[in-house]
Amino acid sequence: MNNEKTVDALNKLVEINNDRIEGYETASKATGEPDLQSLFDRLAKASHKCRQELAAEIISLGGTPTDGTKNTGKLFRAWMDVKAALTGKDRKAILSSCEFGEDNALQTYENVLKNDREHLNARLVSMINGQMSLLRQDHDRVKSLRDALKEHA
Secondary structure (H helix, E strand, C coil): CCHHHHHHHHHHHHHHHHHHHHHHHHHHHHCCCHHHHHHHHHHHHHHHHHHHHHHHHHHHCCCCCCCCCCHHHHHHHHHHHHHHHHCCCCHHHHHHHHHHHHHHHHHHHHHHHHHCHHHCCHHHHHHHHHHHHHHHHHHHHHHHHHHHHHHCC
């Protein structure tokens, strides 16, 4: 196992969790609805926990966890800011934006497991799968809230 490549793979996941944290902080500010603010705070906390787990592994491998975000995350947050402003903090628009972010997070985890697996030991694969399972639950929660709005429209 090549430590540098393992660190690079884990840092991809740190980045997407950084994106989620910033995205949900943005979403929480973009809505005045207490239930969504509570949900978004919980989702950001979940990414803080994932990021901490990943950072501990990176440090144990002699690497440095990234504190950056993906460029796509920056674009996503900017798009969500614009969309929230244009739609007057529309609940459905905010949830749709969040689901888009969740899709990106899941895709990043899937890509790491597919493309970087040779650089991950069984314990890391298990940890990543566990985190991905939590992110999938978060995605499904956001999607179900958004879809419930379609049914009432």
